[in-house]
Amino acid sequence: MSGLVAEQAAFLIDVSRLIQFATAEGWVVTGGELWRSPEQQEIYFKTGRSKTMNSNHLRRCAIDLNFFWNGKLVWDKELIRTVGEYWESLSPKNRWGGNFKGFVDVPHFERVIDS
Template identity: 90%
Template structure:
């Protein structure tokens, strides 16, 4: 098994833990974007939706999730902070987009590879 496959597998195990944690906290979670093609990444980069051409979405080690509270989509960093902190506590390789410097990406969860 390649090291990337091992990282992808560990990432998805942590994603399942994250979803279970967030659900127990009262959130309703739906899936967003996991894999992104290089062409789509370039579109996001050029439009300012992404700040890098080296996204972990390209390696299937990042996911954007949708957080709903009382039926309303929420991207508020402070409301989701507990979930982001939990994500980062699962592995030293995990980063939450809510803690990015300069470009806050609240629904983004990734594993550094």
């Protein structure tokens, strides 16, 4: 198994743990974007939806999730902070977009890998 495949597998195991944790906390979680084509990444970069052309979405090691509370979509960093902290506690390789410097991306969860 290649290094990337092992990282993708570990990432998805952590994503499943994250969803279970968030659900136990009362959130309803739905899937957003996992994989992104280079062409889509370029569109996001050019329109300001992303700050990089080197997104971990390109390697299937990032996911955007939707969090609902009482039927309403929530992107508030402080309300989702507990979920983000849990994500980062699962592995030193895990980063939550709510803690990004400069460009906060609350629904984004990723695994940092060596390219």
